[in-house]
Every structure is written in structure tokens, then in C-alpha cells.
Amino acid sequence: MKHAGFIAGIVLAAMAVTASGALAMGPGRQMMSFEELDTDGNGEITRAEMEGHRAARFQEADTDGDGKLSLDEMQAQARQRADVRAQRMMEHLDADKDGFLNPAEMPKHERAGKMFDRADRDGSGGISKAEFEEAQARMKDHRMKRHGNSAKE
Template structure:
């Protein structure tokens, strides 16, 4: 029984740390040196759990040991601001502090063009209502979600 409780605690701690590390995406994961709090060149479970606890404490604005919806939204908003700033820094080719359409990465690359060409049956460069409806029928009314239709993620 003690072994099961210990394993559950270890797994819970690892899940907490993994979730916290992934929350900001791969670019914002803490490096080894950051996690190695005592600088001994090794990571203990306590050090890994401390990272998750530090993220929780940073989000807990009022220090009550619980995260309200407002605190979670504020933490997410800060991460969004940080990501937006990094995105602008990375993609802003003309360095004007904003992103124009030509600086944005093309989503799907040439895939959208190939799909359009397949649907444009008569090759006239535009889609008629018939071509559009035929394409929808071929897709089986799947929408744009691989057969899953629109999903409510809220």
C-alpha cells in the first residue's frame, strides 16, 4: 500500500512538472540549470516539483493557495503577451514592431493551392457554387476537422 501511495505521489509530481513545463510551449521549458536548484549537477524529485510549485505560486496573485479563474486568465494573458512579443521579434523582417501579412508564415504552404486546384474542376481559377458543393459532398460534410465536425472546446 505504501508503495502505491509513493508511486502515485511521484507520478503526480511528474505530471505537475510536465504540465507546467509544457504550458508555455517547448521554447519556454526550463533548462537543466534552472531546475537544478542546488547546483549539484543532478535533479532530484524535490527540485522538479519545486518548478511546478513556483509556477503555481507565481499565478496565485492573492497568495491564498488556490487559483481562481481570474488568476488563471491573468497568467494565460501574460504568457500570450510574452509569446506575441517573441513572435514579432522572430518574424518582423522590416523591424517596424508589427507584423504585415507578408511576414506571416504561410499556413499549409502550397497545400491550400493544391486543394483549390482539385476543387476548381474546370480550371478557370474560381470556384462556382456547383464546384464548392461537389467538394463538400466528396468530403462527406466533414467540415475542416478531419471528419469530426466543429467541436466545442469551451
């Protein structure tokens, strides 16, 4: 059930993001155009228009129309978005268009090497248990500084 809570948090966070015009996302997490958010066409996006967008997203997720989101509804919304994202990733990453991703087609994360190097404090080419624990503590401290006490475990 830990995953259910995590998914619920993701859905709620995604819905909260819609309160910002710069980050407004439509179905499948596409950037919404200014024109889509400026529903009255007056050349400005108002708080009321942003609230209307947020309410529409809520209503879309509230499939039984009871004015509340159940865990099942939030999970269904998260699965729908994950399905769209996975489809787009496949279309983008599947260089040979065979419908599968092989290791060479997987994205390379530039930060992974830098993170490894930061954890390997003594430059030995390996991460000891002490270095690993130190890196975890630094990451936890960083999260706490960025997000306040909500990052505590």
C-alpha cells in the first residue's frame, strides 16, 4: 500500500501544479498554450481562469461525479498519464522503431556520472559503505533545506 500513497501524492502534486500558468499541463502532460488557458480570449490569464483549469482537471479525475477523489480515481488518473508518457517515450527513444527499447536506446543520464564521482570521495573508483552513507546523509540534508521538514523520514 506504500505505492498507493505515493501515487496519490503524485496525482495531488500534479493537480497543484496547475495553479501556476507557467507550468499548466493538459492531458498527457503537454504544455498548454496561452490561448487554452485564456478562456475568455482577452489576452490575460486570470486567477479565475487558472482555478477553472484546476477544477476541470479535478472533474476529469472524478469519474463518478461525487465531488471527491477516491484512491481508485487518483490511481486511474496516474495510470492514464503514465501510459501516455510511456507511449511518448517509446516513440522518442525507439530509434530502430522495432517496438522495443534496447540498452543502447535507453537515455543516458548526464548527472549519474557526476553523482557517482561526488559519492566516491576518495577517488578510488568505487563507493564504500561509509561513502554511500555519507552521500545519503548529504542528499537528505539537501532535501530538507529545499523542502523544509517535509523531507524527514
